[in-house]
Amino acid sequence: MHDDDAPIARVAPVGAVAPGTTPRAARTGPDLPPVPEWLDEIEGPQALEWVTRRNQETEAAYAADAGFIELAGDIETILDAPDRIPAVTERAGLLYNVWTDADHPRGLWRRTTWLDYAATAPSSSGALPPAEPDWEILLDLDELGRQEGRAWVWHGAQVLATGPDRGRRALITLSEGGSDADVTREFDLSERRFIPAEEGGFYREASKGSMVWADEEGQSVLITTDLGRGSTTRSGYPRQALRLHRGQSLAEAEVLGTAAEEAVAVSAAYDIHGRTWLSTLIDFHTRRTWLLPSGIRFPERTCAGPLPEGESIAPGAQRIDVPPSAHISASRDWLIIELREAWEPEDQQDQKDQKGRAFPAGSLLAAPLAEFLEGRRRLTALFTPTGSTSLESVVWTRNHLVITVLDDVVTRLEVLTPPARPGHEEWTRHDLDLSAAGDVPVSPAIDHTDLRAGRPLVTVSARQVDARSGDDLWLSVSGWTTPSTLRVARLTAEGSLQGMCVLRQAPARFDASGVTVSQHVAISTDGTRVPYFQVGRAGGDGASGPAPTILYGYGGFEHSLLPGYQPVMGRAWLERGGVYVVANIRGGGEYGPAWHRAALTGNRLRACEDFAAVAAGLVERGVTAPQQLAVHGGSNGGLLTGMMLTRHPELVGAVVCEVPLLDMRRYTHLLAGHSWMAEYGDPDDEAQWEFIKEFSPFHLLRPGLRYPPVLLVTSTRDDRVHPAHARTMAHRLRALGQSVTYFENSEGGHGRASTNAQRAFMSALVYEFCWRSLAS
Incomplete structure (x- = not known):
């Protein structure tokens, strides 16, 4: 008997489980040993x-x-390497970064100018760049933690980008110990201090909530937080979204909306065009969204009394009438709709040829926002998935929509440009030519590559620099053996690349000589083709004998696993002679919503079957043997590897x-x-x-x-x-x-x-x- 097999303590779990909701029989099975309740x-x-x-x-x-x-x-x-890429975000004309190293393990929040950051870019001649930019230190989290006796972890900041306090005020979110529950505090960047509540500073108590700016002047915020008994959902997230004006107490804040008790959460956002949006997350994959009328002050709270049981939305809010599973965004005059399931709108006016047309799941649609709110459905399909392609992400610059498409789990970028006046012209389209980004490595054309040999097995990602002011993009390129590169690119009015320069290039962190990168396909139990990436020095055809192999997977929540430089894995595993494999199983997003939905609820075992098929394929190909194969996953991926442990122990030699x-x-x-x-x-x-x-x-x-x-x-x-x-x-x-x-x-x-x-x-x-x- 182990020393931890102590008698079960009759103590109610702390912050864990509601008393009486889970009978002890739920912890036992046929001849399975019980576990003590105090572990909760x-x-x-x-x-x-x-x-x-x-x-x-x-x-x-x-x-x-x-x-x-x-x-x-x-x-x-x-x-902690000092020459790693300092990722930056532009706000109010300056570049912000959070930096950790051996001397600052919790991090420094700092900023610099474009001129300084660009001046330290690598030289095309190969000469060493000048010294680091002249960083202005705004907040030292280690010092703050010592002063306040808290193990603070950075959770982000929102710098005010407009108005008289542009670049001088920020809302900083911090977590104690890295938990999801965090606090938000207003910070004065000029004086390098938090603004106390008694001086009118905004503050949010610890909760799984949020606080963001709600106007251009920094005089109000949108807040979701734990307001006391009954104010959070069963999942522990806030039910109510408020607009709080400077100087008000929470009891005086305007109520924008309340989610139902059985929902997941409520959220609110203020966009760069001055619009306020409200959403109630019904479950993890469905939501309802409203646009709130501008300039209206809703009735103020008179007390912090009980919240209504059901959903309650402020008067005048306009519902965005799309399928609840769809994701939406808006920029300027356009509403963008990402479909997670097929949709046949009831009214598609001005498109007689499309009347009755159903848009398939995974489509990207655009509609003039004002017309859509009036009930007209002038919809343009900007992207339609195929058997090998899916939509990974969308990003707006000032004048363009940049989409990332996965083509058999490898990215490509397209720039879509709306007409100057909605409904008068067609959207135009440009492929973003990756050759302009410099040399991009390709995977070797080896015999047993099952998916389109010779393609660059790298990931190119795009994000806007500042959608308020222009059409500049951050472009990052990374692959299994390709260290990350950060570039800045500018789009022309037509949507083509005007210029691009390398701002940072991370050095190689491990010896990749002789490492082969390839992509393969396994056949799952029901005949589905499941792709996977393989990285290692083993030949892949078994010629060099089975090698210790780690098979990594996730397979849930429509999350895609893409190629990317992993220096820790390279040093700790590849340099030892190990092989690393990443499986793109169902439940993920590699082939769009249908790939995800194929492994939901009653079909969950498909994710495990896909993973097991990849494991069996690796053994069949001679890459590894069951006793030399480890499976690794975290969170939902931990559930996946737990399934492999209990359903397919014969296929693996270790489980993480x-x-x-x-x-x-x-x-x-x-x-x-x-x-x-x-x-x-x-x-x-x-x-x-x-x-x-x-x-x-x-x-x-x-x-x-x-x-x-x-x-x-x-x-x-x-x-x-x-x-x-x-x-x-x-x-x-x-x-x-x-x-x-x-x-x-x-x-x-x-x-x-x-x-x-x-x-x-x-x-x-x-x-x-x-x-x-x-x-x-």
Whole structure:
């Protein structure tokens, strides 16, 4: 009997589960050992004592090893490298950056001028650039944390970009320990200080909410926050959006809208054209959105009394009548609609040839905003998916819409330009010529590449510099063996590239000589073709024999896994001779909404079947062998690897679950879990539990089976996916006599770490665990 098999404490979980909502029978199965209820208590003394013992065991096995120490040190050096690209955002004509290094582990918020940043760009002659830009330090988070006794983690800032205080006021959001719950405080950039509430400064208490500017002058904000009992949804997010004017208390703020109790959250935003938008998130994939009339002051709150049970929207708000699953955005006179499901609008006036036309899921549509609000549906299809293409993202500059298209999981960019007057001309289109970005490496045309050999297996991403003032773009290029490059480009009035220059080029961080990058296809159980990327020195055809291999996956929430430079993985895995594989399985977004919906709720097992097919394909091709294959994933990816552990233990030699979901019987009652029912289903509905239990790893363990070794990693401060998922799984695995390594960071939130030193330790732990497990 393990030393943690103590009697169950009869103490209500703290900040975890509503009493009486999850019967103890939900924790047990056929002959499965029970787990103590006190593991749900996030900071309960018994739980933290158990965590401390597990951490000590892990540190004793790894932290004193000379090789591990060297690896962690090398990773930290990479993360703290002074010559990495300082990512910047333009606000009010200046460039802002958050910088961390060994001397500033929590970070410096700083800014510089365009002239300084451009002057330190790499020279085309290869000469060393001048010294670093002259950075103006605005806020030192380490010093702030020492003064206030808080482990602050940066969560972003919104600098006022207009009005008399342009560039002088900001709303800064900080999290204690990296949790999702955070605070927002108004900051005076001229005086380098937070403005106290008694001086009229805006302030939001800790919650999973938000606060953003609500006007051009900086005299009001839009705020969502925890207002007390009944003001948050079952998922823990605010139900009510308010507009707060300077000098008001929350009790006096204007109520813009209230989400229903069973919804996920409410949100509000103020765009660069002076419009206020309100959304209620019905579930994780559906929402309703309203445009609020400008210049109207809504009735002020007279008390902070009980909120209405249902949805309540301010008078005069105009509903954007699109399918609730659609994503919308607006710029200038145009409404942009990204469809997640097929849509046949009831009225498509002025388009007789399109009457009755259904736009397929994954389409991108444009409509004149004013006409749309009047009920007319003059819709233009800007993008229609094919069997190999899907829409990844859209970005507005001042005059153009830049779309990123995935073509068999590789990006290409297009620039779309609206007519000067809606309805008078057609949109024009230009491919953004990547050759103008300089040499872009291509994957070698090797025999066993299954998807279009010779294509550049890199990711090119675009974001606007300042959509208020012009058509400049930030362009980033990165690949598995291609260090990141940051460029700035300018679009002409017609939408073609006028000029481009390299502002930063990251150096190589690992030895990539002899590393081959390729793309392949596995065939899933139902015949679906599942692509995957393979990176490593192994020939890929088995000629050099099976190699230790990590297979990484996610497969959820329409999130796509794309090529990108991973220096930590390269140093910790590829340099050792390992192979790294990324699977683009269903549930993700690599082939658009249909790819995602194919693995929702009752079809969730398809994600695991796809992942297993890739694992089997790697073995069949001789790249690796089951005892030399590790599977790795985090969050929803941790659920995926937990499924591989319990459903396909014969295919893998090691399993890494980071910040995972594992107990799918109780997930809706643990922190934010209720918000993911649209993805997984409702386990409290017994009919749905019948399919959910087939992908609940915590319940799929069976006594008497020998499972591959498991590494479980989580954070005490993770207030999104409850650490009880990892804790209880580790406890049950130990009780079954299995090999399990457990580590729980004391901070870091869902990102598992708050500083580069913490990230280096945990990354080294993952790669060293995999190497030891696969080499034994």
